[in-house]
Amino acid sequence: MKTSLLILFLLPLLTLAQNKTDHQVTIKGVLIDEQSKPIPFGTVTLHQKSDSVMVTGSISDEAGKFELRSKPGSFWLKVTVVSYQDRRIPAIQVVDKTIDLGKLILKATTKRLDEVIVKGERSQMELSLDKRIFNVGKDLANAGGTAVDILSNVPSVAVDAEGNVSLRGSNSVRILIDGKPSGLVSLKGGSGLQQLQGSSIERVEVITNPSARYEAEGMGGIINIVLKKEHKEGINGSFDLITGYPSNFGVAANVNYRRKNLNFFVNYTASYRNTPGRSSLYQELYRNDTTFITQQNSTNRLKGLNNSARAGLDYFFDSKNVLTASYTWRLSKGKRFADIVYRDFQFTTNNLRSTTNRTQDETETEPNSEYALTYKRTFAREGHELTADVRYLDNWESSDQYFNQQTFQADGITASAPATLQRSLNDETEKQFLVQIDYIRPFSKNGKIEAGLRSSSRDMTNDYSVTQRADNGSWTPLPGLTNDFLYEERINAAYAIIGNKARKLSYQAGLRAEMTDVTTTLRQTNDVNPRHYANLFPSVHVTYDLPRQHALQLSYSRRIRRPQYNDLSPFMTFSDNRNFWSGNPNLNPEFTNAFEIGHIKYFNKGSISSSVYYRHTDNKILSIRRVNDQGFSTTRPENLAGEHSYGAEFAGSYSPFTWWKLDGSFNFFRAVTNGSNLDVNYQSDTYSWFTRMISRFTVWKSTDIQLRGNYEAPQQTPQGRRKALATLDLSVSKDLFNNNGTLTLNVLDVFNSRRFRSITEGPNFYAESSSQFRLRQFNLTLSYRLRQAKKKVKEGAEGEF
Numbered sequence: 001m002k003t004s005l006l007i008l009f010l011l012p013l014l015t016l017a018q019n020k021t022d023h024q025v026t027i028k029g030v031l032i033d034e035q036s037k038p039i040p041f042g043t044v045t046l047h048q049k050s051d052s053v054m055v056t057g058s059i060s061d062e063a064g065k066f067e068l069r070s071k072p073g074s075f076w077l078k079v080t081v082v083s084y085q086d087r088r089i090p091a092i093q094v095v096d097k098t099i100d101l102g103k104l105i106l107k108a109t110t111k112r113l114d115e116v117i118v119k120g121e122r123s124q125m126e127l128s129l130d131k132r133i134f135n136v137g138k139d140l141a142n143a144g145g146t147a148v149d150i151l152s153n154v155p156s157v158a159v160d161a162e163g164n165v166s167l168r169g170s171n172s173v174r175i176l177i178d179g180k181p182s183g184l185v186s187l188k189g190g191s192g193l194q195q196l197q198g199s200s201i202e203r204v205e206v207i208t209n210p211s212a213r214y215e216a217e218g219m220g221g222i223i224n225i226v227l228k229k230e231h232k233e234g235i236n237g238s239f240d241l242i243t244g245y246p247s248n249f250g251v252a253a254n255v256n257y258r259r260k261n262l263n264f265f266v267n268y269t270a271s272y273r274n275t276p277g278r279s280s281l282y283q284e285l286y287r288n289d290t291t292f293i294t295q296q297n298s299t300n301r302l303k304g305l306n307n308s309a310r311a312g313l314d315y316f317f318d319s320k321n322v323l324t325a326s327y328t329w330r331l332s333k334g335k336r337f338a339d340i341v342y343r344d345f346q347f348t349t350n351n352l353r354s355t356t357n358r359t360q361d362e363t364e365t366e367p368n369s370e371y372a373l374t375y376k377r378t379f380a381r382e383g384h385e386l387t388a389d390v391r392y393l394d395n396w397e398s399s400d401q402y403f404n405q406q407t408f409q410a411d412g413i414t415a416s417a418p419a420t421l422q423r424s425l426n427d428e429t430e431k432q433f434l435v436q437i438d439y440i441r442p443f444s445k446n447g448k449i450e451a452g453l454r455s456s457s458r459d460m461t462n463d464y465s466v467t468q469r470a471d472n473g474s475w476t477p478l479p480g481l482t483n484d485f486l487y488e489e490r491i492n493a494a495y496a497i498i499g500n501k502a503r504k505l506s507y508q509a510g511l512r513a514e515m516t517d518v519t520t521t522l523r524q525t526n527d528v529n530p531r532h533y534a535n536l537f538p539s540v541h542v543t544y545d546l547p548r549q550h551a552l553q554l555s556y557s558r559r560i561r562r563p564q565y566n567d568l569s570p571f572m573t574f575s576d577n578r579n580f581w582s583g584n585p586n587l588n589p590e591f592t593n594a595f596e597i598g599h600i601k602y603f604n605k606g607s608i609s610s611s612v613y614y615r616h617t618d619n620k621i622l623s624i625r626r627v628n629d630q631g632f633s634t635t636r637p638e639n640l641a642g643e644h645s646y647g648a649e650f651a652g653s654y655s656p657f658t659w660w661k662l663d664g665s666f667n668f669f670r671a672v673t674n675g676s677n678l679d680v681n682y683q684s685d686t687y688s689w690f691t692r693m694i695s696r697f698t699v700w701k702s703t704d705i706q707l708r709g710n711y712e713a714p715q716q717t718p719q720g721r722r723k724a725l726a727t728l729d730l731s732v733s734k735d736l737f738n739n740n741g742t743l744t745l746n747v748l749d750v751f752n753s754r755r756f757r758s759i760t761e762g763p764n765f766y767a768e769s770s771s772q773f774r775l776r777q778f779n780l781t782l783s784y785r786l787r788q789a790k791k792k793v794k795e796g797a798e799g800e801f
Helices: 004-017 147-151 191-197
Strands: 026-030 043-048 054-059 065-070 073-079 086-095 099-105 125-129 132-135 157-158 165-167 173-177 201-207 221-227 234-245 248-259 264-288 291-319 319-346 348-378 385-409 413-442 449-468 475-477 484-502 505-523 526-547 548-560 577-581 590-603 606-618 621-627 633-639 643-656 661-674 683-697 701-713 715-717 720-722 725-734 741-748 754-761 767-772 775-784
Touching: 026 043, 043 065, 073 348, 147 201, 157 741, 165 173, 165 221, 248 775, 291 348, 385 775, 621 754, 621 767
Parallel strands: 026 099, 173 221, 577 633
Antiparallel strands: 026 065, 043 054, 043 073, 073 086, 125 132, 132 201, 157 165, 201 221, 234 248, 234 775, 248 264, 264 291, 264 767, 291 319, 319 348, 348 385, 385 413, 413 449, 449 475, 449 484, 484 505, 505 526, 526 548, 548 590, 590 606, 606 643, 621 633, 643 661, 661 683, 683 701, 683 715, 701 725, 715 720, 720 754, 725 741, 741 775, 754 767
16 A cells, blocks of 8 residues: 555656666557447556566556556556456566557446545656646646646746746747647737636646647747546536635536547636736936936736636547547636826936826627547557547637826826827737648557648738827827738648667657748738748657666757737737837747757656756847837837757656655756847846745645745846746645545735836836736635546555556
8 A cells, every 4th residue: 555656656657767678578458448449548557476566557548558568577467447347467478579468348337436546646747758747636726726827837837927928938938728729829829828717727738849740839849738528438527616815706617428439528617807916117217317217006907707618529430530529619708997107206206296197997808719620540550540630710809998097297186288088999800720630650669650731821800099089079090009900821831750769769850841921911001011931840859768767868859939910010008108018010030949858767756857958049039128218118029139048957756755745846047148139238148047846745634735836036138137036825625525526725826926026227218117917816616526536545445556
């Protein structure tokens, strides 16, 4: 019993990091049910015949396939899957060859299991050489949160005050949902993930140096969010009720039903949030030997009602042909209220000149639809498969904003200018069509070739106008602030990969070709900006298995960051009429060559991975802030000459006792940025680091306590520096209803310290800013599992898995 927790913890990794010898033998097979349907996620363990000690283990993949490696000897094998009867293969004589056990048929259990005793649980963070897997459900602080909350605490990932996601310090990262593009990360970038409730997410995969099979988009790598979907026979699912303060109310249901050839799944979430936020800005403007000072304070509150439904089905024509169809619908309605107070001084803050009050009242509606159809064919030879995917995204966003502004003299009573009322209308649409085909064919025991084609088209529009009400009540357009922006994107790609293994050395080399056509048009002024370019993106991955459960990998890939819709749109935000943000229609793509050396070591009570990486970037895209003589700032992305970044990263899991688990990561990096092509002063050489640690304790009976801490060190930028950020989250959970339910209380940002602070400097200004888009949050979540037994350690239990 005392060793079984460690055994299951290591199962997903054993096939990668077994102790290698010169005479390793492969044992493989396929798990199927009585209807010849594959059984995924089954536990397969190999035991010594003499003393029943477990030698190694594995978990079957989605096609039911498993593979073990062992030295020669006499063994017996056991298969365990929830909702199926255990099966034993009593005598296996392992010699110096591959043993194919063929199809192993498992019988479904006839009675409902009230509790399944498993002597261990999946690690919160699973490590492999090319990616890390963050199992969302194991982090108690995620209960009641959104996808943004989850990403904020994934190793190597950071989310800023505007919801922008970065990976290893790079804000050029590709975010996928179930391995494909999604409307949640399109119109609004990563900030759209605030609409996705965390209870719908199964895991997050972080791929820092992707191979050629993935899109070349994303300099920092790829973050893949995998949503929940079960495959077990019968009906099963999970349900969540959420309440919190500030207001956070939600319900979620993830239900799956499988019978014979048909598997049906549906996910539904509804949430209401009333989220407060605040920000401040201190700015000094230098003009004609005079210093003009502005102190700006803003409070805002976002009320949002979000509904999301995802439904689909898997149809198994037979054990080798599966068709999956799904539809996703989302509707978000929000109201944003903001109050901004500008206080203007001359020379010192003791010399107040005027005060300006500005209010914002915004109504926003976002309906989104997504259609997907996937076909997968597996062939007789193991690993030989074909996958075809077609999907269509139809997104829309409508925003209606009113701004009221009044300026007073220093006494705060006498108006120095008439009050103004302005209105901003913004309608955005997106339609995207994607077709992708992937083919894998083995040509030897460990060798295989992969190839694929991908074609995507995306059309986006933005109808934008700003008007001001005159004294007679009519509305007059403001000059330069009314136009239609059109964005058309066509990307066609093809790739090929070859991989093989020779004794302890595995290699994979690939090449991806992409042709890109992007055209932007300002309809009113007929400004057309076409972009056409074709690029090759090679990738190489080499892995060497070392003795004593070590493995080493060297990888290289070339990546691109194409300017997206928001990067190119020239329209400026209007909520703050002194600080404007916009895109840059003349922006060019940036290219990165990424190199990485990774290492993994497994030991009795945990594992640790380490990596050293280098990235060289040309045409680095970075936001530059400029201030005019009136003290009004504009911030937009620009192409800097380039950047060199170096780093070392460590991530690991350790379980000193069965009741105590630790997961953590540490990233140290240096970034040298050169923007001298724009201004000789736009340069920086910074050393920085960030770390994350989770400590989870099991106390009393079925009660867990968790502490989660994050720290981001200060960092220099070409225009100044970002200050340090530190947060601490606290969570407590208790199992209820015979272990079918869990009640979780969490406090996010215990010390209310999640504030993004920066200093920006230019030739004529100095500015300090601070923003906090989410204040301390209390959440209480009740989860109930229907025929989904929680894998829980039970002290003193007898037997095996």
